[in-house]
Amino acid sequence: MSGSGVRPGRRRSEESRQAILGAAFDLLGEVGYARLTVEGIAARAGTGKQTVYRWWPGKADVLLEAVTAYAREHIPLPETADRAADLRTFLTATFAAATPRTSDALRALMAEAQIDPAFGERFRETLLRPRREALGAVVDRAREAGLLAPHLTTDTAVDLAFGALWYRLLATGRPLDDELAELLTRTLLR
Amino acid sequence: MSGSGVRPGRRRSEESRQAILGAAFDLLGEVGYARLTVEGIAARAGTGKQTVYRWWPGKADVLLEAVTAYAREHIPLPETADRAADLRTFLTATFAAATPRTSDALRALMAEAQIDPAFGERFRETLLRPRREALGAVVDRAREAGLLAPHLTTDTAVDLAFGALWYRLLATGRPLDDELAELLTRTLLR
Numbered sequence: 437m438s439g440s441g442v443r444p445g446r447r448r449s450e451e452s453r454q455a456i457l458g459a460a461f462d463l464l465g466e467v468g469y470a471r472l473t474v475e476g477i478a479a480r481a482g483t484g485k486q487t488v489y490r491w492w493p494g495k496a497d498v499l500l501e502a503v504t505a506y507a508r509e510h511i512p513l514p515e516t517a518d519r520a521a522d523l524r525t526f527l528t529a530t531f532a533a534a535t536p537r538t539s540d541a542l543r544a545l546m547a548e549a550q551i552d553p554a555f556g557e558r559f560r561e562t563l564l565r566p567r568r569e570a571l572g573a574v575v576d577r578a579r580e581a582g583l584l585a586p587h588l589t590t591d592t593a594v595d596l597a598f599g600a601l602w603y604r605l606l607a608t609g610r611p612l613d614d615e616l617a618e619l620l621t622r623t624l625l626r
Numbered sequence: 627m628s629g630s631g632v633r634p635g636r637r638r639s640e641e642s643r644q645a646i647l648g649a650a651f652d653l654l655g656e657v658g659y660a661r662l663t664v665e666g667i668a669a670r671a672g673t674g675k676q677t678v679y680r681w682w683p684g685k686a687d688v689l690l691e692a693v694t695a696y697a698r699e700h701i702p703l704p705e706t707a708d709r710a711a712d713l714r715t716f717l718t719a720t721f722a723a724a725t726p727r728t729s730d731a732l733r734a735l736m737a738e739a740q741i742d743p744a745f746g747e748r749f750r751e752t753l754l755r756p757r758r759e760a761l762g763a764v765v766d767r768a769r770e771a772g773l774l775a776p777h778l779t780t781d782t783a784v785d786l787a788f789g790a791l792w793y794r795l796l797a798t799g800r801p802l803d804d805e806l807a808e809l810l811t812r813t814l815l816r
Contacts (some may be wrong), residue, residue, distance in 0.1 A: 470741050546796060547740035550733040551660050564797055587812045595800065596813065599789030606736060607754055607792065610785065622777045623786065623813060 455481040456488055457502040461537050464499065469544035474498075496548040496555050499541045504563050506538055513570055519578040524621040526574045527597060530567075531612035539605055546606060568594050575624070583625045593624045645671040646678055647692040651727050654689065659734035664688075686738040686745050689731045694753050696728055703760055709768040714811040716764045717787060720757075721802035729795055736796060758784050765814070773815045783814045 459480035464472050472495050478485040492498045510533045514522040534542065545563070549556035575590045584593060597620050604610045649670035654662050662685050668675040682688045700723045704712040724732065735753070739746035765780045774783060787810050794800045 543740040547737035550737035550796060560797070585813065587809055591800075592806075592809060595790050595793055595798065596786055598797070599791075599793035600785050601789075602797065603785055603789035603792050606740060606796075607750070607788070608785065610781075616782075619777055619782060623775065 452483055460498040461502050464540050465537050503541045519581045519583055520625055523574050527617035534612045585626045642673055650688040651692050654730050655727050693731045709771045709773055710815055713764050717807035724802045775816045
């Protein structure tokens with residue numbers, strides 16, 4: 437066996453996956469979710485439609501992987517001695533990850549999750565649950581330090597923070613900014 | 627002119643509208659939003675499809691009127707001397723109005739609003755804005771009484787309350803109950 441690590445076929449495959457994820461993001465911004473198609477994504481990525489279907493059941497699942505990967509890469513889990521600062525930092529990074537293109541994808545995915553229950557399950561498992569667990573870990577450490585507002589549980593604090601995020605994304609379009617991160621931190625902690 | 631008030635033609639017309647709104651709710655619960663059609667709604671209501679289209683551009687707008695009318699009828703605006711109790715009462719009534727059938731409709735409407743921007747505008751104007759104004763009035767009176775948490779504005783308090791409601795509806799399915807109303811009241815007030 438060679439010591440070079442990744443085999444060429446595997447590397448090409450990974451490049452192809454990345455091209456498809458990027459193409460899905462780009463096309464969504466250009467044509468909107470209603471007119472996004474697997475054919476269009478494949479053409480933009482320079483692959484065949486069957487290549488897309490080999491890995492994902494449809495356009496929503498391509499976007500789901502693209503957004504999930506983006507969140508994992510761009511939202512670190514802070515763990516310093518200052519638990520309140522950790523919460524503010526995590527929320528600030530979460531809101532900053534809602535760029536115009538990830539926001540478009542998030543809105544489309546939440547919509548698809550309402551209309552297609554099977555996709556809704558994958559959406560909850562792949563994106564929402566890991567995000568809740570990440571924020572939950574930060575809130576838990578604040579709670580253990582005696583900082584959480586006494587009438588809140590970790591789960592409810594997570595509902596309030598992600599509720600504000602999604603409501604602004606889906607309903608009002610009000611900004612996901614540092615001010616909201618600060619205000620949520622003050623609301624959730626005592 | 628007769629003194630009897632409503633003309634028969636007008637009364638029949640109103641009965642027909644009400645039958646269509648009720649049929650839309652019923653069918654949504656039975657077949658789900660993806661398989662709901664204007665044809666199906668008309669058949670269930672005992673009218674023609676053209677009667678539906680005379681009043682609404684499509685199935686989403688029928689559901690929007692049904693939900694908006696339900697909210698208007700079932701969520702009174704409390705105004706007592708106890709501003710904190712008023713907020714709790716309003717939130718409790720709002721959550722109680724999220725019955726299984728209105729919840730199904732709300733999820734479908736929020737989804738449609740993401741996918742069809744023109745419908746999204748009507749959804750915001752017809753349902754979200756009046757609901758924000760109603761809760762905003764209750765929060766404003768609490769603020770004027772010096773009860774609002776000092777780091778919150780009325781708009782932000784409304785975001786947190788409706789954010790929690792929509793996030794549980796769309797994402798987690800956790801209950802919209804008296805406990806959440808109580809907890810939000812304690813979170814938003816000082």
